[in-house]
Amino acid sequence: MTVPSQAKGNKILVLATESCAYPGADSVGQAHSTYPTNVYILRVKAPVLFPERFYLDCFRKGIAGIIVMSCGEECPYDGAYHALARRLDRVYQAMKAQGMDIRRLRLTAICTVCNRAFLNEVNQMNELVQKPAAGEPGQENG
Amino acid sequence: MTQAKEKEKQHATKVGVYICHCGGNISDHVDVEAVRRRLEKVPGVAVARTNMFMCSDPGQELIAEDLKNGVVDRVVVASCAPSLHETTFRNAIRRAGANPYIYEHANIREQVSWVHHGAAATEKAATLVEAAAAKAGLLRPLTPIRVTAARHATVIGGGVAGLSAARDLADRGIPVTLVEKSPCLGGQLARLDRIAPTGERAPELVRALADAVLNHPHITVFTDAQVIATDGYIGNFKLTVRQEVASEAFTGTEACYIPFSGMRPAGPSPSEPREFNLETGAIVVATGFRSYEPRQGEYGFGDFASVITLPTLIRKMAEQDTEGSFLEIDGRRIRSVAMIHCVGSRQIPGIHPEDASGRLNEYCSRTCCTATLNAACRIRETHPGTRVYELYRDIRTYGRGQEELYEQAARDGVVFLRFEPDQAPEVVRADPTDGYPLKIRVTDTLTFSENLEVPADLVVLSTGMEPNDVSDLVEMMKLPVGVDRFLLEVHPKLRPVEMPVGGIFVAGTCQAPFDVGETCNAAGAAAVKAASLLAEGHVELDPFVAEVDAERCKGSGACVEACLNPGALALVEMQIGGQTVRRAQVTPALCLGCGACVAVCPENAIDVCGMTLSQYEAMVDAIVADQVAADALR
Ligand SMILES: Cc1cc2nc3c(=O)[nH]c(=O)nc-3n(C[C@H](O)[C@H](O)[C@H](O)COP(=O)(O)OP(=O)(O)OC[C@H]3O[C@@H](n4cnc5c(N)ncnc54)[C@H](O)[C@@H]3O)c2cc1C
Ligand code: SF4
Numbered sequence: 001m002t003v004p005s006q007a008k009g010n011k012i013l014v015l016a017t018e019s020c021a022y023p024g025a026d027s028v029g030q031a032h033s034t035y036p037t038n039v040y041i042l043r044v045k046a047p048v049l050f051p052e053r054f055y056l057d058c059f060r061k062g063i064a065g066i067i068v069m070s071c072g073e074e075c076p077y078d079g080a081y082h083a084l085a086r087r088l089d090r091v092y093q094a095m096k097a098q099g100m101d102i103r104r105l106r107l108t109a110i111c112t113v114c115n116r117a118f119l120n121e122v123n124q125m126n127e128l129v130q131k132p133a134a135g136e137p138g139q140e141n142g
Numbered sequence: 143m144t145q146a147k148e149k150e151k152q153h154a155t156k157v158g159v160y161i162c163h164c165g166g167n168i169s170d171h172v173d174v175e176a177v178r179r180r181l182e183k184v185p186g187v188a189v190a191r192t193n194m195f196m197c198s199d200p201g202q203e204l205i206a207e208d209l210k211n212g213v214v215d216r217v218v219v220a221s222c223a224p225s226l227h228e229t230t231f232r233n234a235i236r237r238a239g240a241n242p243y244i245y246e247h248a249n250i251r252e253q254v255s256w257v258h259h260g261a262a263a264t265e266k267a268a269t270l271v272e273a274a275a276a277k278a279g280l281l282r283p284l285t286p287i288r289v290t291a292a293r294h295a296t297v298i299g300g301g302v303a304g305l306s307a308a309r310d311l312a313d314r315g316i317p318v319t320l321v322e323k324s325p326c327l328g329g330q331l332a333r334l335d336r337i338a339p340t341g342e343r344a345p346e347l348v349r350a351l352a353d354a355v356l357n358h359p360h361i362t363v364f365t366d367a368q369v370i371a372t373d374g375y376i377g378n379f380k381l382t383v384r385q386e387v388a389s390e391a392f393t394g395t396e397a398c399y400i401p402f403s404g405m406r407p408a409g410p411s412p413s414e415p416r417e418f419n420l421e422t423g424a425i426v427v428a429t430g431f432r433s434y435e436p437r438q439g440e441y442g443f444g445d446f447a448s449v450i451t452l453p454t455l456i457r458k459m460a461e462q463d464t465e466g467s468f469l470e471i472d473g474r475r476i477r478s479v480a481m482i483h484c485v486g487s488r489q490i491p492g493i494h495p496e497d498a499s500g501r502l503n504e505y506c507s508r509t510c511c512t513a514t515l516n517a518a519c520r521i522r523e524t525h526p527g528t529r530v531y532e533l534y535r536d537i538r539t540y541g542r543g544q545e546e547l548y549e550q551a552a553r554d555g556v557v558f559l560r561f562e563p564d565q566a567p568e569v570v571r572a573d574p575t576d577g578y579p580l581k582i583r584v585t586d587t588l589t590f591s592e593n594l595e596v597p598a599d600l601v602v603l604s605t606g607m608e609p610n611d612v613s614d615l616v617e618m619m620k621l622p623v624g625v626d627r628f629l630l631e632v633h634p635k636l637r638p639v640e641m642p643v644g645g646i647f648v649a650g651t652c653q654a655p656f657d658v659g660e661t662c663n664a665a666g667a668a669a670v671k672a673a674s675l676l677a678e679g680h681v682e683l684d685p686f687v688a689e690v691d692a693e694r695c696k697g698s699g700a701c702v703e704a705c706l707n708p709g710a711l712a713l714v715e716m717q718i719g720g721q722t723v724r725r726a727q728v729t730p731a732l733c734l735g736c737g738a739c740v741a742v743c744p745e746n747a748i749d750v751c752g753m754t755l756s757q758y759e760a761m762v763d764a765i766v767a768d769q770v771a772a773d774a775l776r
Binding site: 009011013019023025026028029030032033034035037040041042043044045046048049050051052054057058061062063076077078079080083087112113 | 223224225249251252253256257258259262263265266269270273620622624625630642686704706707734735736737738740741742750753755758759761762763765766768769770773
């Protein structure tokens with residue numbers, strides 16, 4: 001299955017862990033700090049649940065960028081973070097093989113009070129998805 | 143389930159969508175009526191309604207009515223963060239006689255109206271609610287996992303919080319083990335004398351409470367003991383406790399109160415260190431605080447012997463306990479004492495230096511103003527010859543009977559001087575001609591920033607509270623810690639004594655600076671929560687655990703290999719269609735629900751209930767739906 005190297009829209013999907021990053025995003029809300037509206041946050045228990053194809057499917061469907069916001073080393077499920085990191089490595093390989101900008105998928109750790117880090121991540125991804133990436137064909141091949 | 147079947151099912155369900163105004167919190171930025179109109183047209187959505195406060199009784203009643211009348215069989219509430227009201231709405235559904243797991247939450251306050259404005263906010267809210275409705279259409283009723291719960295609670299820490307939590311639990315018939323790290327019971331309260339605002343004697347309070355605990359038939363106390371390993375889950379924790387040999391000073395055949403240490407239980411102590419296991423259903427963490435230790439040179443601390451902390455003053459005054467015109471400390475007559483507030487509390491970045499690990503105590507310790515005034519009044523009352531100066535930033539005597547102490551101090555002739563944080567008083571050696579060993583230079587904002595010098599025989603630093611270092615427990619039990627390093631409850635107002643890990647509660651000053659009354663309130667609340675949890679003999683766990691589709695499973699075992707909790711998944715032999723086959727099987731009580739298995743199954747035969755891969759895919763589809771529609775028009 002091939003994936004368009006350039007997204008159709010500019011929607012950013014955030015997979016946020018229910019014990020760290022999701023409450024972290026809520027904390028940004030409590031602080032009334034704004035961020036781009038194209039950021040859509042899904043609450044997940046642990047992102048290790050998603051197989052490689054889930055990410056590629058999301059891009060194929062038109063998601064422009066995905067940020068996996070995990071608990072990092074604080075992950076309540078021992079071993080899940082490393083399994084996740086290895087899986088995302090394989091997704092990066094697949095993205096490269098399809099000529100996609102691998103910066104469109106990012107793994108990061110966000111804690112329940114990491115407001116600044118959360119805002120940095122979504123703003124950076126937003127910048128990336130707003131302009132066609134350098135070295136990428138500007139048309140769809142999907 | 144095949145994708146076609148899932149789609150079919152999605153449309154066979156009747157999703158009710160309920161959108162909250164949150165009294166303007168949401169509706170000031172999101173056009174909730176527009177969201178409602180859009181949702182009404184979504185296939186599978188039976189009704190879409192709005193309400194001023196969905197969490198109010200009338201709001202919850204809307205859902206209950208629709209369920210009872212058969213109008214809806216799946217529910218989406220679009221409101222605040224799920225941490226606040228997901229449980230509220232699941233319970234409302236349960237009370238209406240439906241299955242609570244047919245519920246999905248859309249967060250349009252913290253993640254929409256509080257961060258976005260205008261039409262884009264409405265658009266995003268609608269999309270998120272559509273995604274939630276898409277998921278709700280695929281939800282199935284689930285049965286909670288019922289596990290038997292050990293009718294036993296463990297309290298960690300034997301200060302006033304731990305003692306009263308243990309007593310309250312045991313009074314409700316729950317057997318309790320209390321594990322205290324030090325040789326004595328009573329914690330920091332045992333290091334005080336007359337406590338504010340009532341003037342009661344701390345030793346008497348500790349003695350009464352410790353007696354009740356030590357003589358309670360349902361309570362077992364271990365001093366010199368610590369929890370060194372934890373395992374298990376709500377209702378079924380397994381703890382390993384290590385008890386050290388008590389030092390000789392703290393052993394005896396009878397329980398005995400040791401001043402400024404606390405209540406030493408009756409021996410015998412083990413002759414060598416020992417470790418033992420405890421099976422327990424609930425845990426109350428009551429590990430308390432330690433007093434801030436001033437830095438070398440902070441207000442002259444460590445440089446001058448006459449600069450001491452408030453806890454030291456309290457102890458020296460109690461040990462001396464004489465009346466006379468002048469206070470005497472270490473045999474020295476104190477003609478003038480200066481008390482400096484907020485030492486080690488309310489520290490400000492850029493003004494106060496960080497400690498060795500780069501931290502500042504930015505919080506107010508809340509009890510030191512009152513405790514300082516209490517000591518000042520006592521000095522003025524018993525030693526009227528001793529002059530008392532209080533140098534403060536703000537006086538925070540919150541709570542009943544505390545402001546009165548402030549007024550009493552003023553009436554009793556205590557002199558107040560107020561300083562700005564960036565103009566902290568300076569404690570210096572006085573000139574030999576001054577007749578006092580120390581003097582304090584202060585810019586007093588009460589006299590329009592006059593530079594004053596206060597002569598002092600004694601300087602007392604009102605040191606604040608820091609949480610005890612419980613990093614080992616935090617690590618073992620996965621307890622959340624705030625930026626202030628105190629333990630962090632699930633919700634400061636709605637669930638103030640619960641930790642996010644089910645079955646673990648928090649009580650007392652390990653959570654925040656509290657006075658004794660507040661500490662006992664928290665301990666009582668934690669005890670009641672734990673007791674009601676254990677009263678039934680079983681607990682119900684959310685069924686968000688892995689489930690195998692036996693029809694699809696080919697027994698590859700990839701899931702078993704990926705599983706992160708040994709024992710949660712196994713390949714077992716079973717009969718299918720008259721044949722003996724090996725298939726994956728889940729032990730629900732052990733499954734963490736992380737989904738590590740889901741990602742690796744080549745047959746898509748395993749999913750986590752309530753958060754299946756196809757439910758996530760349906761949400762993504764809903765999020766990109768407008769792009770897909772726009773593409774179709776191109
Ligand atoms: C100088 C000063 C004056 C005060 N004056 C007043 C007053 O006048 N009136 C008033 O109402 N309040 C006053 N307070 C506040 C009062 O001291 C506290 O509210 C109260 O002592 C808190 O009790 P606690 O049980 O939460 O904590 P603690 O008393 O600290 O008890 C915690 C216990 O847990 C134990 N522990 C710690 N870690 C572990 C572990 N890992 N395993 C097992 N056990 C562990 C400790 O040894 C300790 O026994 C004052 C406080 C200070 C500092
Ligand atoms: S209670 Fe008073 S002395 Fe203590 S930190 Fe707060 S303001 Fe400062």
